[in-house]
Amino acid sequence: MLKEIDLDKIYDIREYPDKHSGRCDNCDTAQFKSTIPKGEFIRQCAKCGMKKRV
Numbered sequence: 001m002l003k004e005i006d007l008d009k010i011y012d013i014r015e016y017p018d019k020h021s022g023r024c025d026n027c028d029t030a031q032f033k034s035t036i037p038k039g040e041f042i043r044q045c046a047k048c049g050m051k052k053r054v
């Protein structure tokens with residue numbers, strides 16, 4: 001599992017599954033902003049900004 005979250009990095013949910021499904025690994029928030037740059041669905045935490053490719 002992750003020890004430190006790098007907020008500049010985009011994690012991949014296949015490598016780093018959610019600790020709690022649908023919640024941010026870093027701050028446990030369930031609110032996200034989603035963007036789809038280059039056809040990839042990126043979920044960004046609304047609170048801390050952690051990004052995950054889902």
Ligand SMILES: [Zn+2]
Nearest residue numbers: 024027045048
């Ligand atoms: Zn977060």
